[in-house]
Amino acid sequence: xxxxxxxxxxxxxxxxxxxxxxxxxxxxxxxxxxxxxxxxxxxxxxxxxxxxxxxxxxxxxxxxxxxxxxxxxxxxxxxxxxxxxxxxxxxxxxxxxxxxxxxxxxxxxxxxxxxxxxxxxxxxxxxxxxxxxxxxxxxxxxxxxxxxxx
Numbered sequence: 001x002x003x004x005x006x007x008x009x010x011x012x013x014x015x016x017x018x019x020x021x022x023x024x025x026x027x028x029x030x031x032x033x034x035x036x037x038x039x040x041x042x043x044x045x046x047x048x049x050x051x052x053x054x055x056x057x058x059x060x061x062x063x064x065x066x067x068x069x070x071x072x073x074x075x076x077x078x079x080x081x082x083x084x085x086x087x088x089x090x091x092x093x094x095x096x097x098x099x100x101x102x103x104x105x106x107x108x109x110x111x112x113x114x115x116x117x118x119x120x121x122x123x124x125x126x127x128x129x130x131x132x133x134x135x136x137x138x139x140x141x142x143x144x145x146x147x148x149x150x
Contacts, residue, residue, distance in 0.1 A: 004093060004096070004102075004103055004104050005103065005104050006103035006104060006105050006106075008040065008043055008105060008106050009103070009104050009105060009106055009108075009109060011036075011039075011040060012033070012036040012037055012039070012040065012043075012106050012109065013033075013036060014036070015035065015036035015039035015040070016028055016032040016033050016035060016036030017032070017036075017079060019032050019035040019036060019039070019060070019063075020032040020079045021079065023060070023063060023064055023067065025067055025079060026079055026080075027079050027080055027081075027082050028079045028080065028081050028082065028085055029067075029081075029082040029084060029085050029118060029119055029120075030082070030084050030085050030088055030113045030116060030118030030119055030120035030121075031059075031063045031066065031067065031118065031119040031120050031122075031123055032063070032079075032085070033085055033088065033089075033109060033113055033120065034049075034054075034059055034063075034110075034113060034120040034123060034124070035056065035059055035060060035063060037049065037106050037109065037110055037113075038050075038054065038055070038056040038059055039056060040106070043106045043107075044106075044107055044138075044141045045105075045106040045107045045109070045110040045138060045141075046106070048107075048110070048134060048137045048138050048141060049110070049129075049134070051137070052124075052129045052130065052133065052134040052137065053127060053128060053129050054124055054127055054129050055127075058127050059123050059124075059127065062122075062123040062126045062127060063119070063123055065126075066119050066122055066123060066126075067119065082118070084116045084117075084118035084119075085118065087112075087116050088109065088112040088113045088115070088116045088118070089104075089109065089112070091112035091115060091116065092104050092108040092109040092111070092112040093108075095108045095111060095112060096108045099142060101142075105142075107138055107141055107142050108142070110138050111135060111138050111139060111142070114131055114134065114135045114138075115135075
């Protein structure tokens with residue numbers, strides 16, 4: 001699946017890892033994938049999250065609250081994916097194939113995160129985001145024709 005990740009998704013994964021390390025977490029969960037998506041305001045997935053009321057700072061605060069911040073110990077480099085994060089990425093891969101997309105985009109990842117019911121969903125609900133409405137909006141984004149090339 002790694003070979004099918006778009007540049008945007010690769011960047012999202014790098015940002016997710018950086019967020020996990022920044023928060024002192026030794027794992028990379030759905031909550032970190034969510035933060036990785038919010039780190040690129042040019043992506044349709046991020047724009048849908050922002051329109052739904054999620055912000056990077058707000059989500060980061062809720063993630064720190066939900067997971068905690070370990071005192072003292074530095075997190076290891078290259079945190080391991082949690083089972084739910086791995087499942088979300090696998091679902092994103094299958095979703096992109098079903099939609100005949102050549103690459104796994106952040107929108108596929110966001111839809112899959114919303115489906116696996118991990119901490120990302122908790123974080124979004126904690127911010128008052130209507131997760132069902134967000135899911136519908138992201139699905140519509142994927143169904144929309146691509147913008148014309150400039």
